[in-house]
Amino acid sequence: MTRRRPYDTVKRALDIVSAAIVLVVGSPLFALVALLVARNLGRPVLFRQPRPGRDGRVFTLLKFRTMREPRPGEDVSDEARLTRFGRVLRSTSLDELPSLVNVLRGDMSIVGPRPLLVSYLRRYTPEQARRHEVRPGITGLAQVSGRNTVEWSRRFELDVEYVERRSLRLDAWILLQTALAVVRRDGISAEGHATMPEFQPEEVA
Template sequence: MYAKYLKRPLDFFCALLAILCLSPLLILLTVVGAFKMRGNPFFTQPRPGKDEKIFKLIKFRTMTNEKDVNGNLLSDDVRLTKYGKFLRSTSLDELPELFNILKGDMAVIGPRPQLVRDMVFMTPEQRKRHSVRQGLSGLAQISGRNAVTWETKIGYDLEYIKKITFLGDVKIILTTLGKVFKRDGITEEGCDTATDLGDYLLACGKITREQYDLDQAEAKKLIAEAV
């Protein structure tokens, strides 16, 4: 009953209430972000949502668009600013996703929306995580966030979708708030950003370079078709 009929209306109400209450902070971060990033303070990226329908996730920008002499973006650790690190460590960069929830692309609680280039490397069983709306936070986020392996993270997602309850979602929300305040499990140890699933599988020798290239090409095709 909750998952099928009540979760979406509650998500809409909670997102709308949060936007109204946090509007001064959202405006402040938009203005400061425009100054710090020297331009558009928002970052949008295609992500696979419910039933693998691709939508544009919106966040506050944490990295600059600095490029090398050949026009290629510099590495993440170079482009990630001190302000961006602050946004990530406090999870404030995630606040614009409230508008994704309002629109219906996301839920308050659910599996986190991964990159399209992560989805294509998942097994058919793992891709079942996209049978529900992706969430602002989820079971994997309160169980280690980016500090756990990909297999463990997706395992938590699959565990969540098997039994979605109101009390379960409330518990995840409260635990998430506690972890955000403690800045717990934000990134992998020694990494500025989480490793892509394909890169992880290739480095572990779980896929071949040929399979890696084929799946990367599939991801680019899916994104092009969604634009």
């Protein structure tokens, strides 16, 4: 059962206002990135994937595509399909722009634990599953603590820490650290992976 806090109502209002402003003001950038994705990777320009949100409810995550489609009969890793253009999008976090639509819909928040794969739901311990007590975020405490280079065990600890400590002050600090991480392009991916290796429960046993 999700544990509500008075800040959650304020947070949702701030999410709606912030996402709406960025989508309107940033619409020319949004259109430019979409055109560049279509030119470099083809259509569709959006990556869509089911992800679990608050209380484990599944929604469709929206991002700009960063990987090429595999050729017929080709069996390659995500790392091999990630293009140079896609790496630039990821390093600047421009691929995340469509996720603001998820924020407006109420699927996500600006700040919160990152939404992971649906298949991971059954792998969590009860403590790790607490990350779903809040809406998932475009950025979060784990992301500003090393992004995709943070080991799964530590990442889940940070997610639960955010659930426990969430506040306007913490969210503001995370957003500031996110901006700095984007400028520095820190922790974009774990070594040898497009993002991170697959989470396996034995890694945190």
